[in-house]
Amino acid sequence: MTLDFESKLGNISPNFVDRFESLVKSLSQFGGGAESARYTSGKSFSSAYELYIYAFFLGLASDRTYEMIAEEKKSKFMEIKHWKPAALKDQLIACAIGEAGIDLFQLQFAEEDSQVQTVVREVRDIIESYANGGLQLISEKFEENPDARHDDDFFLKLMLEFQKSD
Amino acid sequence: MISKKIDRKEVLAVLLDAEISRRELSSNNLSSDAIQFSSKDGPFFQALKGLAIAMSEGDGERAARKRVNQKIEDSVKGMSDDC
Amino acid sequence: MIVEGLQLKNFQCYAGEIEENTFRFTRGLNLIIGENGSGKSKIWDAFYWVLYDEIFQSDQREFVRTSVYKEQLIADKAKYECDRGESVDAKVILTARTSTNKVYKVTRVYKATKMEDGSFVGSDRSNLIIEEKKSTRWETLTPDRHESIIDTIIPSHLRKYMWFQGEHINQLMDLRDKSALSNVIELLSDIKTYNSLIEITKNGSRDATRALQSARRSSSQDSSKASDLDRSLIVNNDLLARRVTQQDKSKQERQTAEGLRDDLLIQVDTARERRGLAGELKQVEGEISSLSRDFDLKIEAISKNLITRQWVLMHCESSLKKFEDRYSEFDRRCHDYKKSFDNDVSPLPVDIPRPVDIRQMLSAEVCMVCGRDAKQGTSEHHHIAELLNRIDKAKEEPFLNDTQPYLSGLYRTTLEHAIKRKEIRSDISSEYEAISDLRAKIDRKNQDKKSLLNQLPGGVDQQDLSSGESILNQFNMHDRRAQDAEREIRECEEAIKNLRALIAKEGEELAGIAGAGIPLEKIVAAEVWEKLLDVAEDARRRVFQGIVDDLELRANEIFSDMTARTNSITGRLRLEVTAANTCIPKIVDSAGNTLAGSNDSNIILIKLALIMAVLTAKQKWSENYALIADAPTSKMAENYSDGFYAALSANFEQSIVVTYDFLDDEGRQRLKDLHIGEVYLIKSSHGSEERESRHDLKVTRERVTL
Numbered sequence: 001m002t003l004d005f006e007s008k009l010g011n012i013s014p015n016f017v018d019r020f021e022s023l024v025k026s027l028s029q030f031g032g033g034a035e036s037a038r039y040t041s042g043k044s045f046s047s048a049y050e051l052y053i054y055a056f057f058l059g060l061a062s063d064r065t066y067e068m069i070a071e072e073k074k075s076k077f078m079e080i081k082h083w084k085p086a087a088l089k090d091q092l093i094a095c096a097i098g099e100a101g102i103d104l105f106q107l108q109f110a111e112e113d114s115q116v117q118t119v120v121r122e123v124r125d126i127i128e129s130y131a132n133g134g135l136q137l138i139s140e141k142f143e144e145n146p147d148a149r150h151d152d153d154f155f156l157k158l159m160l161e162f163q164k165s166d
Numbered sequence: 167m168i169s170k171k172i173d174r175k176e177v178l179a180v181l182l183d184a185e186i187s188r189r190e191l192s193s194n195n196l197s198s199d200a201i202q203f204s205s206k207d208g209p210f211f212q213a214l215k216g217l218a219i220a221m222s223e224g225d226g227e228r229a230a231r232k233r234v235n236q237k238i239e240d241s242v243k244g245m246s247d248d249c
Numbered sequence: 250m251i252v253e254g255l256q257l258k259n260f261q262c263y264a265g266e267i268e269e270n271t272f273r274f275t276r277g278l279n280l281i282i283g284e285n286g287s288g289k290s291k292i293w294d295a296f297y298w299v300l301y302d303e304i305f306q307s308d309q310r311e312f313v314r315t316s317v318y319k320e321q322l323i324a325d326k327a328k329y330e331c332d333r334g335e336s337v338d339a340k341v342i343l344t345a346r347t348s349t350n351k352v353y354k355v356t357r358v359y360k361a362t363k364m365e366d367g368s369f370v371g372s373d374r375s376n377l378i379i380e381e382k383k384s385t386r387w388e389t390l391t392p393d394r395h396e397s398i399i400d401t402i403i404p405s406h407l408r409k410y411m412w413f414q415g416e417h418i419n420q421l422m423d424l425r426d427k428s429a430l431s432n433v434i435e436l437l438s439d440i441k442t443y444n445s446l447i448e449i450t451k452n453g454s455r456d457a458t459r460a461l462q463s464a465r466r467s468s469s470q471d472s473s474k475a476s477d478l479d480r481s482l483i484v485n486n487d488l489l490a491r492r493v494t495q496q497d498k499s500k501q502e503r504q505t506a507e508g509l510r511d512d513l514l515i516q517v518d519t520a521r522e523r524r525g526l527a528g529e530l531k532q533v534e535g536e537i538s539s540l541s542r543d544f545d546l547k548i549e550a551i552s553k554n555l556i557t558r559q560w561v562l563m564h565c566e567s568s569l570k571k572f573e574d575r576y577s578e579f580d581r582r583c584h585d586y587k588k589s590f591d592n593d594v595s596p597l598p599v600d601i602p603r604p605v606d607i608r609q610m611l612s613a614e615v616c617m618v619c620g621r622d623a624k625q626g627t628s629e630h631h632h633i634a635e636l637l638n639r640i641d642k643a644k645e646e647p648f649l650n651d652t653q654p655y656l657s658g659l660y661r662t663t664l665e666h667a668i669k670r671k672e673i674r675s676d677i678s679s680e681y682e683a684i685s686d687l688r689a690k691i692d693r694k695n696q697d698k699k700s701l702l703n704q705l706p707g708g709v710d711q712q713d714l715s716s717g718e719s720i721l722n723q724f725n726m727h728d729r730r731a732q733d734a735e736r737e738i739r740e741c742e743e744a745i746k747n748l749r750a751l752i753a754k755e756g757e758e759l760a761g762i763a764g765a766g767i768p769l770e771k772i773v774a775a776e777v778w779e780k781l782l783d784v785a786e787d788a789r790r791r792v793f794q795g796i797v798d799d800l801e802l803r804a805n806e807i808f809s810d811m812t813a814r815t816n817s818i819t820g821r822l823r824l825e826v827t828a829a830n831t832c833i834p835k836i837v838d839s840a841g842n843t844l845a846g847s848n849d850s851n852i853i854l855i856k857l858a859l860i861m862a863v864l865t866a867k868q869k870w871s872e873n874y875a876l877i878a879d880a881p882t883s884k885m886a887e888n889y890s891d892g893f894y895a896a897l898s899a900n901f902e903q904s905i906v907v908t909y910d911f912l913d914d915e916g917r918q919r920l921k922d923l924h925i926g927e928v929y930l931i932k933s934s935h936g937s938e939e940r941e942s943r944h945d946l947k948v949t950r951e952r953v954t955l
Contacts (some may be wrong), residue, residue: 006655044552054561061564088559095565098572104579108648122417153551212775231453242770249856
């Protein structure tokens, strides 16, 4: 019997803080969209979740976290289970689990839903924290240099800045 | 349309000139009556003269031909009279 | 005929009385000098109008009759000052003296009346009066004499060559028009005489031959054969004549076609080259376009690749390592736990012995494995009963919430992608390399494009691809025409040869069956006329060639005089006589090669030289008639125009030129050595302040001496 850790993880709809809403909307085709439509509207990410994935890894690479306080208004994203490509989503979850410091073994003995939910929430918090951290970093960079958003390789270059001893 | 009178001597000279050089070019074409033609009273020379006069007098075509034919006739008569 | 004077009253901008607007002329080069717009062209107009009752309208570029032009003829100032109900007139008077010292005065008047509303009603016609000076008085001539007097002043067929406007020179002597010069020669020479000579001798010969044949026929011993031969001779002679005409035509065709073809020769090479270049250009542009597309796609994809090629994972090894470590530990602990869990369970496999066997052993109270008794209540019996429970217990899971399958899946995924993650850096590098490769290729192609465009001055347009086609097509067409004409010429030659032989044979036959008694003069006449025809044709050829040679010589003399003051490479005029007795003008260098692209001033000068040569040829028109030109040098550079004026003064008894050259005194010094007649400076002025008003427009003239 499992309390469906996998599907609970899949159901995570991570939040982003409202102050990043315009950023998100301007950089991605909110709600998804056809590939070609993305180009004509000049957005770098076809779906908002792609931006989120990027923001998460950016936050991770730059070690930027954002403290998600309850008072700050937040908006939700699409559930993780719909994110594509699947392998990337899985590796994202793996990183989050890695960083989350969860006792996986104890999870094997969870008897109630709530126990699993707690772990899931921890994973979600990690994801949100790094992702919003990443969004904040992007936001700061744009403030420094408003033209940067028109740079085709801005996001790539930003990511490359953070060399970690891998 | 040409209002100016043609110089008959000029025309005659040109015609003669043409005839002479033509002969030089085709010297083996001379007819047996060449001798007659080369004389000033000969029909050919007379005809040339008649033509030149017709031009300078401003004869119409028929008149010109008539004049030339007359010259030929007169010359031939003269020839046969001589014989 | 020397033009002695021109007088204007209220004619166009020349407001005022006759005395105020009188120009006197003498022999030599007469000049009327004024700025553009000062009214000098109107003087040329006056000359033309007084004789021909027409005004040249420059905007429509055509001559307009007085009946159409009407009161526009009359000066605005005069019309303005005229009272309502009164009339006003414009008048031009030309006086001329012939070589026999006859003096004529030609006066033309046009009248209009001012209506109450200020508009003008002009008459439909102007009035022409021609008078001849008879010692002290002027005798008015009857209108039937007008035409011939005017023709004496300037013959109608000479008019366009002697009274011209500078902007029309190109049309006057269009060198591309092969018949232009032939027409000029025909018009201005007595070549027509020789044409009529040929007609006369042709017809004379035809008639004399017919008369002879008819005489032969009637005296013939075999009259039916004679008349057959006679008929046949007539038919064949006719055919011969037509063949000769046809051959002449073909010769002309060939000449024309070859000329047109050769003209295109240079263009064809150029066209071919351009077409090749244009094709190359198109291809390069296509390559640039496709490379650019690829480039754009790659650039677009950079951000995309972060997700699709998982470039975002470039820095997460440490996090994944943490996960892997955690997972490894998790897995180990699970494994250990499972192991100990399993140890609680019987070492026997779950299904041995079978439940049915166990129940049997219980009821039999015997262990069938070892044979020992297992009575109820004993530990042995309990042990066997426990075996049943084992199955149930075996169905128990060690874990309540087994996330291992899922987590091991995650683990596997991270392992599987490890290599891919390691290659991210080099993947990014090679992508950038590919992009910069494309950029370099595009740059190279753009260089190629630039160098191609340099070889195609003026760039490429659809014209190029298609005009190149059409030039080639035209070239081939003319070439074909030339060859076709050549073929026709040969065919005709053959036919002519055969016909002549046939005619000779038939003539001999006819002579053979002729009886005696044919009048000698008929025989002689036929021969004489035939020779006359030959002579006439030959004479015409010579005369034509003579005129052409003379013309060429004179034109080149005049031309080199005119260009003596310039240093540029000039070229020479050559007149080529063609088989069909037309004359084609060409401009050649000293080696006789056709010069392409002579500069414009050269060409204008050559045309003028040709015109002047024609006019100064045997007929000595230049002695007898005045050349009247309006701005003839308008298309020439200054050092060229000096040569032109020198040639005018040297070659023409009288010339009257209206021009904007020599406006300043210094400029006029250049005329010192020429035979100069009268010189006038004209200026237009407005009496009032209002510049726009034509009501006060007057032209003042000032006679100057050099």
